[in-house]
Amino acid sequence: MPLTADEQVLRHDVIVLGGGLAGMRAALEAARGGADVAVVSKVYPTRSHSAAAQGGINAAFSAEDSWEKHAFDTVKGSDYLGDQDAIEVLCREALQDIMELEHMGVIFNRNEDGRLALRPFGGAGFPRTCYVADITGQAILHVVWEQLVKARITCYAEWVATSLVVQDGRCRGLVALEMRSGKLHTLEAKAVVLATGGLGRIYEPSTNGLICTGDGMALAYRAGAALMDMEFTQFHPTTLYPSGVLITEGARGEGGYLLNSKGERFMATYASQRLELASRDVVSRAEQTEIEEGRGVNGCVLLDVRHLGKKVILTRLYQIYELAHDLAGVDLLEEPVPVRPGTHYQMGGVKTDVDGRTSMPGLYAAGECACVSVHGANRLGGNSLLETVVFGRRAGKAAAEEVRQVPFAGLSSAPGRDEHAHITELLQRGERGGLRSAVVRKEMGNAMREGAGVFRDSEGLAQTLETVRGLKGRYQKVAVQDKGGIFNTDLVSLLELGNMLDLAETMVVGGLARQESRGAHFRRDFPERDDINWLRHTLAFYTAEGPRLEYAPVTCVRWQPERRTY
Amino acid sequence: MQAHLRVRRFDPEEPAPQPRYQDYTVEAEDYFTVLDALIKIREEEDGTLAVRCSCRSSVCGSCAMRINGHATLACKTKLTDASKGRDVVLVEPMGNMPVVKDLVTDLQSFWDKVWAVEPFLQPQGPVPEQEYLASNESMVHLTGVMNCIMCGACVSDCTVLAVDPNFLAPAALAKAYRFVADPRDGASKERLRALSQYGGIWDCTRCLECVQVCPKDVAPMDRIMTLRDKAMQAGYTSTYGARHTIAFSELLKESGRLDELRLPVMTFGIFNLPRMLSLVPVGLRALVRGKMPPIFHRAIPGVEHIRRSFRSAEAKR
Ligand SMILES: Cc1cc2nc3c(=O)[nH]c(=O)nc-3n(C[C@H](O)[C@H](O)[C@H](O)COP(=O)(O)OP(=O)(O)OC[C@H]3O[C@@H](n4cnc5c(N)ncnc54)[C@H](O)[C@@H]3O)c2cc1C
Ligand code: SF4
Ligand code: SF4
Ligand code: FES
Numbered sequence: 001m002p003l004t005a006d007e008q009v010l011r012h013d014v015i016v017l018g019g020g021l022a023g024m025r026a027a028l029e030a031a032r033g034g035a036d037v038a039v040v041s042k043v044y045p046t047r048s049h050s051a052a053a054q055g056g057i058n059a060a061f062s063a064e065d066s067w068e069k070h071a072f073d074t075v076k077g078s079d080y081l082g083d084q085d086a087i088e089v090l091c092r093e094a095l096q097d098i099m100e101l102e103h104m105g106v107i108f109n110r111n112e113d114g115r116l117a118l119r120p121f122g123g124a125g126f127p128r129t130c131y132v133a134d135i136t137g138q139a140i141l142h143v144v145w146e147q148l149v150k151a152r153i154t155c156y157a158e159w160v161a162t163s164l165v166v167q168d169g170r171c172r173g174l175v176a177l178e179m180r181s182g183k184l185h186t187l188e189a190k191a192v193v194l195a196t197g198g199l200g201r202i203y204e205p206s207t208n209g210l211i212c213t214g215d216g217m218a219l220a221y222r223a224g225a226a227l228m229d230m231e232f233t234q235f236h237p238t239t240l241y242p243s244g245v246l247i248t249e250g251a252r253g254e255g256g257y258l259l260n261s262k263g264e265r266f267m268a269t270y271a272s273q274r275l276e277l278a279s280r281d282v283v284s285r286a287e288q289t290e291i292e293e294g295r296g297v298n299g300c301v302l303l304d305v306r307h308l309g310k311k312v313i314l315t316r317l318y319q320i321y322e323l324a325h326d327l328a329g330v331d332l333l334e335e336p337v338p339v340r341p342g343t344h345y346q347m348g349g350v351k352t353d354v355d356g357r358t359s360m361p362g363l364y365a366a367g368e369c370a371c372v373s374v375h376g377a378n379r380l381g382g383n384s385l386l387e388t389v390v391f392g393r394r395a396g397k398a399a400a401e402e403v404r405q406v407p408f409a410g411l412s413s414a415p416g417r418d419e420h421a422h423i424t425e426l427l428q429r430g431e432r433g434g435l436r437s438a439v440v441r442k443e444m445g446n447a448m449r450e451g452a453g454v455f456r457d458s459e460g461l462a463q464t465l466e467t468v469r470g471l472k473g474r475y476q477k478v479a480v481q482d483k484g485g486i487f488n489t490d491l492v493s494l495l496e497l498g499n500m501l502d503l504a505e506t507m508v509v510g511g512l513a514r515q516e517s518r519g520a521h522f523r524r525d526f527p528e529r530d531d532i533n534w535l536r537h538t539l540a541f542y543t544a545e546g547p548r549l550e551y552a553p554v555t556c557v558r559w560q561p562e563r564r565t566y
Numbered sequence: 567m568q569a570h571l572r573v574r575r576f577d578p579e580e581p582a583p584q585p586r587y588q589d590y591t592v593e594a595e596d597y598f599t600v601l602d603a604l605i606k607i608r609e610e611e612d613g614t615l616a617v618r619c620s621c622r623s624s625v626c627g628s629c630a631m632r633i634n635g636h637a638t639l640a641c642k643t644k645l646t647d648a649s650k651g652r653d654v655v656l657v658e659p660m661g662n663m664p665v666v667k668d669l670v671t672d673l674q675s676f677w678d679k680v681w682a683v684e685p686f687l688q689p690q691g692p693v694p695e696q697e698y699l700a701s702n703e704s705m706v707h708l709t710g711v712m713n714c715i716m717c718g719a720c721v722s723d724c725t726v727l728a729v730d731p732n733f734l735a736p737a738a739l740a741k742a743y744r745f746v747a748d749p750r751d752g753a754s755k756e757r758l759r760a761l762s763q764y765g766g767i768w769d770c771t772r773c774l775e776c777v778q779v780c781p782k783d784v785a786p787m788d789r790i791m792t793l794r795d796k797a798m799q800a801g802y803t804s805t806y807g808a809r810h811t812i813a814f815s816e817l818l819k820e821s822g823r824l825d826e827l828r829l830p831v832m833t834f835g836i837f838n839l840p841r842m843l844s845l846v847p848v849g850l851r852a853l854v855r856g857k858m859p860p861i862f863h864r865a866i867p868g869v870e871h872i873r874r875s876f877r878s879a880e881a882k883r
Contacts, residue, residue, distance in 0.1 A: 002579070043618075043620060043626070043628065044673070044677075044716075046626075046627065046715070046716050047618075047620055047621075047626040047627060047628050048626075049620065049621065049626070051621065051625045051626050051627075051715070052621050052623065052625050052626070099695075099696060099697060102697045102698065103689070103693050103694075103697075103698070104686075104687060105686065105687030105745075105748070105750070107705045107706075107708045107709060107712055107748070108697070108705070109702060109705065109706060110700060110701065110702040110705055110706075111702065112702070113699075114699035114700055114701055114702075115696070115697060115699065116697050117702070132709060132712070133706070133709045135625075135709065135712065135713060137625075138625055138712070138713075138715065139709070139712050142712065142716075143687075146685050146686040146687070147686060149681055149685060149686060150686040180666060180672075209620035209621040209622070209626060210605075210619060210620050210621075210622070211620045242595075242597065243597070243622060243623075245622060245623045246623075319625075322624070323623055323624075326599075326624070326642055326644070327597065327599070327622075327623070328597070329597070436609060436610065436613065438609035438610065480613065481612065481613030481614055482613050482614040482616075484577065484579045484614070484667075485579065486578050486579055486666065486667055487616045487666055487667040487668075487670050488616075489608070489616055489617070490608075490613035490614065493613075
């Protein structure tokens with residue numbers, strides 16, 4: 001008997017989908033607010049991709065800095081697409097949240113005087129990034145997990161959510177597959193908080209872990225919630241060849257150089273002031289231009305940290321020293337490492353307000369899967385860990401408050417049984433030797449890189465859209481070789497692929513429509529930013545024929561758009 | 567290049583589940599890790615192969631398994647290194663825990679033990695408005711333990727755990743150290759008391775296995791040794807382990823070598839009759855084989871040097 005459906009319905013006031021930083025932070029806050037909370041996560045929480053964040057987390061607290069300056073840098077970094085009310089919340093509350101992390105136990109690096117140390121990061125006017133060597137994400141993630149243990153919050157780990165349950169327009173819970181047992185469970189909640197992280201695996205290569213498949217965004221989209229600004233995907237300038245594994249921006253923050261094949265620090269031509277520390281979109285485009293114009297080294301440029309000296313490299317950049325060694329066979333003390341732009345972060349996501357409310361009642365979202373929007377068209381390094389804790393906390397709080405007034409609907413286990421029928425059908429599809437999901441995924445990844453990558457144009461985007469739609473057709477024929485119920489990763493890959501294809505479509509459709517260049521979305525055929533027509537958010541809604549787009553205004557309260565130079 | 571992998575498979579849903587080995591040949595690139603090879607197998611050849619993985623960069627702790635007999639991260643092990651001098655790379659699930667399917671193990675007991683050490687900061691006094699003031703050194707050295715990604719490799723290969731399932735095992739003990747050594751934690755003494763109990767710091771046999779397999783240089787055994795030191799300093803000297811350590815040093819200070827007759831007496835106490843009696847057969851066997859330690863124990867020449875070393879080490883505390 002392979003898959004089964006649980007007849008029992010599990011009930012919690014608040015269910016947080018995702019055990020990364022945003023999810024656990026939301027769960028803690030909801031529990032503090034008196035709600036009975038459970039976390040559902042497809043991996044054990046400490047394995048979430050937040051662990052991979054190396055560089056740091058921003059807060060403006062040095063004497064010469066202020067939250068306003070942080071907010072301005074963020075607005076400018078966002079190429080004016082970020083909502084300034086949300087950015088204000090992010091930057092004002094940063095210090096409080098970071099202090100709370102410190103009190104929970106995070107071992108931040110310190111200064112001589114015993115206070116938290118700051119390092120410079122791209123796109124920031126001052127050093128304002130707190131860090132824990134180069135394991136910042138891991139260090140914070142583990143400490144927040146410790147607090148989850150302390151608060152004895154229920155955690156359903158290695159449960160993969162497959163759909164949201166919506167009744168009368170309100171989100172009432174979700175269905176999840178327990179990997180260990182092969183059981184499909186119906187979980188009822190008065191509110192669901194999505195915190196499922198990014199979708200980097202849509203592209204090939206990506207800095208994201210293999211689990212970053214945008215599940216929560218896709219679940220929300222199919223359930224009817226609005227996605228926002230999906231065409232804005234960040235390409236990180238320094239990823240290892242060929243794996244796409246990230247070299248932290250900290251490497252440039254500490255003073256690393258980017259060199260072309262002639263040994264020139266080419267950033268001088270593209271960003272004469274900030275050089276290597278210009279905003280990520282600017283550096284990625286510079287690299288791509290160098291590579292395309294023949295000044296690359298095997299499709300890469302070189303990152304050189306040798307001049308920083310052994311001590312800095314082996315203490316503050318130790319993790320990347322190891323990664324370069326393990327994955328590229330390069331000794332950073334001796335030679336530069338080849339790097340190229342790779343997909344890194346999704347600015348767009350499920351549209352929310354500053355308290356995590358999505359367009360669907362009962363459904364909240366926070367972290368990378370959400371779009372508040374604080375990153376607009378381009379995110380600054382160190383701002384997204386910050387986003388996870390600030391908006392995770394706010395979403396958790398709002399959800400706990402709301403559920404005091406909401407009764408349970410008394411769901412039956414029908415959603416789980418329906419999903420069971422649907423998945424059983426998937427399992428029967430195709431036989432050994434049939435089309436593999438990885439084949440479809442790779443084609444999608446390559447098409448997205450080529451047509452919806454660092455540089456875009458209408459022809460390439462249209463071509464990519466056609467490819468993605470074609471792949472959606474072929475997806476129907478993908479075979480699942482593993483017919484079992486227990487730990488069926490073959491099945492999970494298929495479900496993830498389905499999610500990614502839906503999202504890829506929204507990204508390309510949004511990008512095709514947006515006839516301007518802004519932040520990470522650079523159209524060769526429309527190389528200028530167009531504030532008259534395009535200073536607005538793209539909303540995408542699910543329809544059976546593909547995404548339907550709408551537009552929403554950007555909140556500009558303090559700063560009017562200016563030209564963006566670094 | 568071509569790589570050959572022999573993977574231990576286990577399908578719990580077979581009628582009479584039995585582990586078996588399956589060979590795969592992979593067309594691999596030079597830069598491949600063992601994980602890359604496993605993923606390639608899973609994606610192209612055999613979708614039924616179960617393996618946990620995510621980050622591909624040794625930070626998520628998902629992909630610990632035994633490669634050529636030792637626990638490690640598959641994403642940190644280069645295929646070329648693993649195949650050096652062998653015809654086939656042996657890939658098996660971690661040890662000391664039940665297998666769920668193929669390379670996926672059940673980590674419940676791993677997490678239970680981590681929870682058992684109360685793995686969260688218990689600060690003393692009122693919470694400051696800003697950060698706790700602490701020197702960079704007192705914090706940064708802790709990142710060495712914070713490097714732990716909870717992969718389970720050390721627990722998989724711990725030799726004591728293999729014979730005593732009650733042992734808290736290296737990962738949980740390293741985690742405990744992280745709090746004991748944190749200047750902000752107020753519960754250190756209570757923690758050390760609990761860690762001195764059966765199953766805790768005194769049960770490690772210092773086999774070094776955990777230090778060797780840990781992919782993140784956490785060196786759990788070294789942390790356990792520091793915990794022992796701290797436990798004794800905190801006054802938890804009545805456990806056999808602590809008494810053994812103290813007696814050991816006292817005897818060395820006295821004569822410059824171990825007096826094996828007095829060591830057990832000092833460790834267990836002369837009035838601990840059951841323990842004393844249990845040693846009688848050992849003594850008799852030693853006597854029969856001519857290995858009885860001398861009744862009259864004499865100091866070695868130059869014992870003064872040893873005493874001096876002790877004094878200077880103790881002064882440095
Ligand atoms: C390599 C790398 C380095 C980075 N460095 C930095 C940095 O230095 N500073 C910075 O600010 N930001 C950085 N970022 C970005 C930042 O790390 C992420 O945006 C952030 O950690 C996302 O956190 P999250 O909680 O939203 O999601 P995640 O941490 O990705 O967590 C997602 C959670 O959702 C769960 N989940 C997903 N789908 C399902 C499903 N279907 N069912 C059940 N559970 C599910 C997963 O199990 C996981 O627990 C970096 C990102 C990468 C990739
Ligand atoms: S040194 Fe101690 S903890 Fe480490 S593996 Fe050996 S017995 Fe286990
Ligand atoms: S101590 Fe090392 S081997 Fe053990 S769980 Fe932590 S990282 Fe893994
Ligand atoms: S895949 Fe994350 S540690 Fe190996």
